[in-house]
Amino acid sequence: MVDKQQHKVPEPTLKRLPVYLHYLKRAYERGILTISAPQIGKELNCDPTQVVKDLATTGVKGRPRVGYSVHELIQAIEGFLGFDLPNEAFLVGAGNLGTALMSYPDFKSYGINIVAAFDSDASRIGRSSSGVNIIHMDKLPELAQRLKVRIAILTTPAGVAQEVAEHLVECGIAAIWNLTPTRLNLPEKIVVQNTSMYANVAVMLKKLKDTESDNS
């Protein structure tokens, strides 16, 4: 067994890379061609040695006293995360959040290409303001097979999330980005990425509470 799965990148690093990418793109637009880890750290207020380590995971090389080529970094991060390939995805559940994600400005440059949206509510069928076709759930199995789509963004109501997710797996979906508060029970091999809005609210409220009690 060849150890192709190079040294397993820590999840926190994975989450920081898109943050660097966003910042680097803005810097590049402003004509900055070269940048050092301490500069990035100052701007994003994070530890410079952590920046060095994070960037090293993408395989890019920097030059002491100079830093990194901004362009090379952008390419390296995009390639490493797979943002340069068209990762076609279905959006399932064309409610408010789903519709918002359809018109998310630059998903395409962040690795996700929403090729179609699905809903079981007939009144939502049609074309979204952002140009994504909203199709009835009934047609998902056939389209998934034909287009070989492997990624689904789940934005249904929480109550039906489990049931819909099971259906998606039957249709050959390999990865689900779960934006519902429901925790899905699916086969091991399915990649599930949970994004809970409430989790973030909880952390924020707690921190706020703590800072407020400091002043007492």
Add this chain to the structure above:
Amino acid sequence: MVDKQQHKVPEPTLKRLPVYLHYLKRAYERGILTISAPQIGKELNCDPTQVVKDLATTGVKGRPRVGYSVHELIQAIEGFLGFDLPNEAFLVGAGNLGTALMSYPDFKSYGINIVAAFDSDASRIGRSSSGVNIIHMDKLPELAQRLKVRIAILTTPAGVAQEVAEHLVECGIAAIWNLTPTRLNLPEKIVVQNTSMYANVAVMLKKLKDTESDNS
């Protein structure tokens, strides 16, 4: 100095508590009055001893061989996270994501009460479909002061996020839930909670890539 800031709860625990809460509420609706940590762990596929530890942070007591009172747990988690108090928040940036959050089904039971939304685009002023008033940014300073709102949800375009955030701080906002990909540079004392959609996409794509290369 009294150590009121009890033992500092780890952030991962803070993020899991709303997940438990959601599950417990559903269980309570189904008439389940008592539940054990192993049961919760099985349902949410996470480690039962971690569930025990997480729940202990809220101060609730369980009974060996029986488990916890579901009702008590719900109360304890809500109280601990501050979900039981009305945490009034402004939503800033009434674009697609902002509008989606306005109609998010049960933010109110998860600690956040959006009392008003703001935008600088005149065409968006009015009342949202979910009943939230969308007001011009010009009126934010006065309203923030009058209503003593301390929390802002930032859903502006990334390009203006820093500038708007600074303005919010001037208006007395103490905590910002930042849903833009921009990393904000603000005074230390301001609580900033970053929620980047792209971070989650990155983790999912990478995991998918890894599982796929396993089969080769």
Add this chain to the structure above:
DNA sequence: TAGATTGTTAATCGATTAACAATC
């Protein structure tokens, strides 16, 4: 009593931070 589960303490694991050598 027996057995399951809580609750707590200890061991492990992994990520962050610090230290320092290499290098441009």
Add this chain to the structure above:
DNA sequence: TAGATTGTTAATCGATTAACAATC
């Protein structure tokens, strides 16, 4: 050469997991 920054190895820190006693 001098000094800043990369790159790597070691130390620290914190969270998860394991072990086990307490208890119902």
